Amino acid sequence: MHLPGAYGPVVPDDTHVDIVIVGAGISGIDAGYHVQSRLPGKTYAILEGRDAIGGTWDLFRYPGIRSDSDMYTLGFPFRPWTGGNAIASGESILAYLRETVELYGIDRKIRFGHRVLAARWSSNDARWTVDVHKSATGEPIQLTCSFLFLCAGYYDYAQGYTPEFPGxxxxxxxxxxxxxxxxxxxxxxxxxxxxxxxxxxxxxxxxxxxxxxxxxxxxxxxxxxxxxxxxDRVADWLRTRFSPQRAYDLARWKNVLRGMAFYSLSRKxxxxxxxxxxxxxxxxxxxxxxxxxxxxxxxxxxxxxxxxxxxxxxxxxxxxxxxxxxxxxxxxxxxxxxxxxxxxxxxxxxxxxATGLTLQPFGGMSVAVDGTPLEPATTMVYKGMMLSDVPNLAFSIGYTNASWTLKCDLTSQYVCRLIEYLDKHGFTSCRPRRDPSVKQAPLLDFTSGFVQRSIDRFPRQGTTVPWKLYQNYPLDLAMLRYANVEDATMQFAR
Incomplete structure (x- = not known):
């Protein structure tokens, strides 16, 4: 187990870091852990627009807020959930997140009050320029990075959705x-x-x-x-028989498989x-x-x-x-x-x-590649985390039919593997090239009103691998943790 501060001093306001992570919620914390664990030679910073970590779990404070997924799959795989309830209160989840960032020194890499407004990629420089609003001073600042990892969720933090009710x-x-x-x-x-x-x-x-x-x-x-x-009575029993990490892993897989079985039964x-x-x-x-x-x-x-x-x-x-x-x-x-x-x-x-969220791709930031503004809806999602023809950018988004963290953690691992591959082979950039023959479909196959209102603003998915989202943890595990990074779709450049 790593001690607080094991990963170095508080990150200064450098103008360049190797990796910029946007967002300090569950997915951003997970990304920070994997980057510093697997890529210890890389510098990174987490830019958080608010003044606290936790994302959803810090923002939402309404009475009774809790998880609607079990904490053995919503929790981080590297840090066992030891709370009494599997369906946990928002307060206990936020405490778990705060303890995690302190334990692994991730809090030292977070720049609070840094709201990302825009990012521009330059192929000549092989880097992103990120425009940031610094809330403490109100000033605009810029920093650059070689890889941009968006972990800001999928909805507008400023306001939820409320219909126009007559009267x-x-x-x-x-x-x-x-x-x-x-x-x-x-x-x-x-x-x-x-x-x-x-x-x-x-x-x-x-x-x-x-x-x-x-x-x-x-x-x-x-x-x-x-x-x-x-x-979770089974998880409670496992804790009496195995080490905390082993019991947690077994409970996690038990709940993954149970959830998959229920979802499969529902669809078939x-x-x-x-x-x-x-x-x-x-x-x-x-x-x-x-x-x-x-x-x-x-x-x-x-x-x-x-x-x-x-x-x-x-x-x-x-x-x-x-x-x-x-x-x-x-x-x-x-x-x-x-x-x-x-x-x-x-x-x-x-x-x-309680009428839903306002969906918003990539935290509302604008993106441009070599001077051309990016319209998310014109892109296709590669392996559920990158955008067609957009270099050195990944985003983290969880499952709709299972815990958010399951997919986000696989995404973090894959991003680290991808950066390792770039370094090993002397490449400076990578981008998935879209196959025009692949048919497109909406990113999320959900009929919920909050999804249907805004889904046209989001990237599309395809109908075949690696463009299709399967919402299937074992399939994603095989593809993102174990399959080769290099494939016919990904284009690497020096």
Whole structure:
């Protein structure tokens, strides 16, 4: 195990580093670990626009925030998760991330308050010039790097998505999006309406219900929900038999394979999977009419992400009468609540719009190659991490059907292997050349509204390897950790 500071002093504001990592969330921390472990001779800096590490887990502070993936796959493979719950609170996840950056000295490489605005590649110089806004002084600065690794996620940190609700301005109470939750928001003893049915909504409702007068989850249509134990009993048993790292690795693989089996079953046998999921709901919801109206989606399982509730907490609050679900459409906001299309009225003191994220490619930064601005939607994704005809640039994005970190960690490993290959053979740049014969498809095969609203702004995927995204960890493991870096698609240059 490495001690804090083992990787050298705090990174100064050098104007050139070998590798720039953008973002200090889970993927950026993972990237920093692999770069300093596998490429000890390289200099690197992590540019973080905010003043803290953690990304999503520092930004989102709404009540009850937690993981919707197990921590044995969401955690870093190099640092075992030792918390009690597999489905963990946002607070404990953030503590885990903070401890990790301190333990491995990654915090010494982070430049906080450095928001990346643009990056320009020069083939003549074989380097990127990165334009940065430095929040402490308000000044623009530039630095250069040989390789640019984007780990800033896929959504706009500044604001979430809220539809234009008719009559919104008439409501006399408070309206808040979970992404803008602040500690001063008081919901104790109040009537709360949560608009939405996704992961954020099903997380908020049971926590709010503990103190609110009543919480209503207002949804246009139902979502698939599965109740899982917050603890992983198999992982707990493994800890009593093996070393922490070995137990963690075994639990990780167990959960990877379980998740893959469920996803595969969902795609191959959607009707059977739907029946199985609804059977689980019927064990938690007494009234068959409620199951039919509020918990039976019209789409197939995994056309949208399946929501997880730990230990059935949402259903416990519904059963106790402290929360309820209404499936209807909004006609208009009123002074005291919401009028629905059915004519029903929901009285509210506080309305929370858990209506999704605003997707944003590459943290909103602009990119140019040899003076030509890059339009992400005109590019195709290579191995799920590089862009066609864009040199020395990789981006990290996780799975839609499994934990985010699984794919991000493989991406970090591959980027290090690629840089090692460049150095070994005396190359200064590499770029995947697009094959015009490969047909394109949307980057994400999801019907969720937040995806469909913005997916046209993102790069495309192809229909064949290495341009196709399989959302399959073992396949990606074979390709990114073990397969040759050199292939017919990648072009290297000196």
């Amino acid at each position: 919104r301005e008439r409501f006399r109470g408070r309206i808040v999006h979970p992404q803008q939750w602040t500690p001063d928001i008081d919901y104790a003893g109040k009537r709360v309406v949560v608009i939405g049915s996704g992961a954020t909504a099903v997380t908020l409702v049971p926590e709010l219900a503990k103190r609110a007068a009543h919480v209503t989850m207002l949804q246009r249509s139902p979502t698939y929900i599965v109740s899982l134990s917050a603890r 046998f959607p009707a059977r999977t739907k029946k199985l999921l609804l059977k689980g709901i019927r064990q938690l919801v007494k009234d068959p009419a409620d199951v039919a109206e509020h918990f039976t989606p019209t789409y197939k399982p995994w056309d949208q992400r399946v929501c997880v509730v730990p230990d059935g907490d949402l259903f416990a609050e519904l059963d106790a009468g402290r929360a309820s679900v209404v499936t209807d459409h909004i006609e208009t906001f009123t002074e005291t609540g919401i009028t629905l299309r059915s004519g029903k009225t929901l009285e509210a003191d506080l309305i929370i719009t």
